[in-house]
Amino acid sequence: MRLGFHVSIVGRLDRAVDRAVERGCNTFQMFTRNPRGWAYGPLAEDETQAFIAKVEAQDMRPVFAHMPYLPNLASPREEIYRRSCDSLNAELQRCPKLRVPYVVTHLGSHLGAGMEEGVKRITYALNDALAQSTGEVTILLENTAGSLHSMGTRFEEIQRIIENVERQDLIGVCLDISHAFAGRYEFRTERGLNRTIQAFDDIIGLEKLKLIHANDSRAGLGSHIDRHEHIGMGYIGERGFKTILRGRLSEYPMILETPIDQRRDDRADLEKLKELAGAQSLSGRALAEYSPYIASRRRDSEQLKSQEGERLRDPALGLSRLAGRESTRGEGGG
Numbered sequence: 001m002r003l004g005f006h007v008s009i010v011g012r013l014d015r016a017v018d019r020a021v022e023r024g025c026n027t028f029q030m031f032t033r034n035p036r037g038w039a040y041g042p043l044a045e046d047e048t049q050a051f052i053a054k055v056e057a058q059d060m061r062p063v064f065a066h067m068p069y070l071p072n073l074a075s076p077r078e079e080i081y082r083r084s085c086d087s088l089n090a091e092l093q094r095c096p097k098l099r100v101p102y103v104v105t106h107l108g109s110h111l112g113a114g115m116e117e118g119v120k121r122i123t124y125a126l127n128d129a130l131a132q133s134t135g136e137v138t139i140l141l142e143n144t145a146g147s148l149h150s151m152g153t154r155f156e157e158i159q160r161i162i163e164n165v166e167r168q169d170l171i172g173v174c175l176d177i178s179h180a181f182a183g184r185y186e187f188r189t190e191r192g193l194n195r196t197i198q199a200f201d202d203i204i205g206l207e208k209l210k211l212i213h214a215n216d217s218r219a220g221l222g223s224h225i226d227r228h229e230h231i232g233m234g235y236i237g238e239r240g241f242k243t244i245l246r247g248r249l250s251e252y253p254m255i256l257e258t259p260i261d262q263r264r265d266d267r268a269d270l271e272k273l274k275e276l277a278g279a280q281s282l283s284g285r286a287l288a289e290y291s292p293y294i295a296s297r298r299r300d301s302e303q304l305k306s307q308e309g310e311r312l313r314d315p316a317l318g319l320s321r322l323a324g325r326e327s328t329r330g331e332g333g334g
Helices: 015-022 045-057 078-098 115-132 155-162 177-182 190-203 237-245 266-277 284-288 290-306
Strands: 003-006 027-030 063-066 102-106 138-142 171-176 209-213 254-256
Touching: 003 266, 015 027, 015 045, 027 254, 045 078, 063 078, 078 102, 078 115, 102 209, 115 138, 115 155, 138 155, 138 209, 155 171, 155 190, 171 177, 177 209, 190 237, 237 266, 254 266
Parallel strands: 003 027, 003 254, 027 063, 063 102, 102 138, 138 171, 171 209, 209 254
Antiparallel strands: none
């Protein structure tokens, strides 16, 4: 199985690989730049080469980039929309230099302009970006939990966008389990999971599925509330993840975006995922290295507080705020 986390790039871009290794990952997701601003600089050549060398040396594959917080590809506000399109174009230029084959994007919010207008704007942005790209990077459309005016909650909405994209070979899907569950797709029983997978295959096609965001949910089925939880501690629960991990979805790379709080950290969430999948647990040596890992993770957390990092956390709520949810989010939402 290919399992990993969204990891920080604070300090240097290639440190993302180091952090993924520390957590026991064999794949990972990251931002390629500051996710909370529109401005960005060029990729530093030394960091780029170090990043590529470390990815190859550690056999990290595939690597996934994630679009920043602020872009909203469905926005009816012209200035925001223009900047959002430029941001997507930039990501498709940066990823090939890093040899990153996928970039994940949220579909954003139509802000009351209507679903039709949202679909129109998203597909234009995708077509424009892909027309200018080198063709080396696939854009993955991530489903949403279904908050007001959000795009891409139901599989039918995602397919409407995909069918209007000219470069079908460069479009795929990232299925966030927590978002889908909040959007009324069942995962907790074998029957429910099979029905969800069959619906995806019938409407979109499993050949388009490239990545799973493996997050439990702090909100119930069909709640339309986007709140990630530790694996097995939410409404999907251990039974649900055991069903997921021993079924067809285990064939796909899985990225965790779970909270970090006093109950559990990244490494423990990954171990829980492996346990439920029936995979081999940590070796004795890895367990001996666990305490230094925690100290390293705490140092990363302190650094994130003092810099404009990319993986926001809210310990009081126990929420991952990866996609800029709550008050810090841009129009694109989480």
